[in-house]
Amino acid sequence: MKRHTFFQFTAPSIIIMTLLMVIPLIMAIWLGMHFLTFNNITEPQFVGLRNYIDVLHDARFWQAFNFTVLYIAIVVPSLIVIGFVMALFLDQVSGFARGIYLSIFLLPFIIVPIVGTIMFKQLFEASGLITWIYQTLFDTRFRYNEQSVKALIIFFGIWYVTPFTLVVYFAGLQTLSQDLLEAASIDGASRLQKIRHIVIPHVRSLTLFILLFSIMDAYRVFDSVFVLSELNPIYKANTIMTYTFQTAISVQRLGKANAMAVLTVVGIMIVLVPFLIQSYKEQIAER
Template identity: 40%
Template structure:
């Protein structure tokens, strides 16, 4: 391929990336150092927006909820996905049923799926609320802090578990039968095979899944917006939802830009250990 042909193929992708990613990023960085409200001229403020954000309790509240959301939901997603993958690997007859069931959250759009999920737990006409009322338990999930948080975490588990399930099931297909047969000859039961064969072989996939699910959970917005709107109070405000409220509800675009940059830095801090581990594995290989 001639050089000019190479540039002709690459140029559209580069132009799109620069237009949709690089330019907005640098413009956001610029706005983060200004006092800017829609329709007004930006006024330079230095680090005031960043200092203000770090001194705002509501900002730290959104960080704490986001970390709680991630810390509870992601391990459960991976664990359930792993158990489902092992079950399907052992019982092939369930393949069609389990894969179809696992893909249900992805059949509908995220907003519609979130609405359906929230309706199931509605105080007056929700299906699960009705079941609990039959045994004398009346819970308004969205009216209490613990209930609203639990509902968002349950939604995260329901909507994101199919991803680790499908990835780990595909990974199981790549483990050679000889390893299992050798372990069986040595007297290893199925649980021992899982711990000494399956988990070590799937370790890179666990790291990959954790990275993807961390990025997905860190930027959670749709469920918060549709189900709780950050309530009760600000108990379920994620960092991205808080950023949205500041930038687009209050129109404090300069301050919102500073929170956006802090959000990006936060996800980088969370992902650095995984990236370092992946880099070391590649260099050793």
């Protein structure tokens, strides 16, 4: 394909991405340098880097940041372990049963996250099923407080992304080399040894892929936290995204919120850049 044909084909996509992603990002940096509320939306007032410094000195921002890090640290490893183990179990059944299990397992993933959270919340209402089980088991009432709301957010995070890792690992298991497994069987390897020495190395690149994407998605988690953190009105269960949202929409400090969004972009870039460099090398080698 010639260079100019290539640009003809990609032009609509490039134009829309430039206009609506590259330029807004630059605008966010610029808006972050202004004092901007809903009242002076057409005439922002330039304040330089004050918003950025403000954010870095904001204790609540760091609270939200810490919770986001905690969220990633618990959710991402759980996703990988549960997804992998359940994929191994699912691999053991075949035919009709496999199809049924897979359909059921996919449910948390296809449900609208907001709706999934509300469904989850219904279980923990005063009249909810889990509240009742909890009361029967421990004989104390389940209460919403900072800890329990945070636990709930994390639990939901695991519940609704596990199907994704499960399906990815499951697809990976289907491409295992049968010869290798048979050779191992002849050598008398046990099931656990095969998993340890054949399956786990086989899914290594998949794990890297899942790790990267689930870290990024966990970093910008919003929907579930937005619904569940309303249960905790002191705003202690905020993640960076919900705190930015509150600053922009509830507190109406748009300039500061833009500065915050820009700083979160800088934060994720630290994780992202080594990966981008690696995929760049891969793509260059592949062509």
